[in-house]
Amino acid sequence: MASESEPICLHYEVPGNDFTRAGEASADLKARLKALGFPSAAVRRAAIALYEGEINLAIHAHGGHINVSVTPQRIDMLLWDEGPGIADIPLAMSEGYSTAPDEVRSLGFGAGMGLPNMKKYTDEFELTSTVGVGTRIAMAVYVS
Amino acid sequence: MKINDILSILDARLLTPNADLTRDVHTACGSDMMSDVLAFVKDQSVLVTGLNNPQVVRTADMMDMICIVFVRGKEPDAGILALAQEREIAVLCTRHTMFTACGLLYAHGLRGGVGSDGE
Known part of the structure; x- marks a missing residue:
């Protein structure tokens, strides 16, 4: 497990509009957490939430940035971008609402479940956004 | 049921x-x-899908699934197969449609599992 005093810090860059690579960060995080011996339920919840976030960054924000901080108690994930922003956050958070184009739906996403899934699988979830400036999501999974 | 059984039930190709x-x-x-x-899957081990892109493998990997069945004869490209092999996920391809493939597996005892409640 990670040391109590020194969190493990990871940084990922998500390329925009590259659907093939979206998911690399969450796969890497999942492998690292498993290797560190974290409980599988916590690993899966963190990986799914980050995966949905990566997909969103690739689809909606032309890419973005991810910082992850891991301690034995919690997995903190910060995602931010300089994309178009979200005008109506409560609407974006409702299940089934999506602004994704048909092209994205044909790839298996854009069902309007991304943000709700991220909230569902995490213990802390905070989304802030300014139209024309970008979006920031801070979320955490408690390990036990 | 084992992955080998799915191969024969669906007359699929590995x-x-x-x-394994x-x-x-x-x-x-x-x-x-x-x-x-x-969103809804919990502890399922097989993903049956008509979608053919790398995110199918990534999704299966996130959910700890060990087998993907592509229906309607869809064959993933080499990059997708390499990703699956790296993750130790078995990839099968069947000519059956989604409905028929799911029906055959169900008739042979495979079940849908428990829907996720967020855990």
């Missing part, structure tokens, strides 16, 4: 030659929407 076909599978889900798989 696209990842090194896969003796692994047990008890539950499956069929979907082309990966976000639905991520």
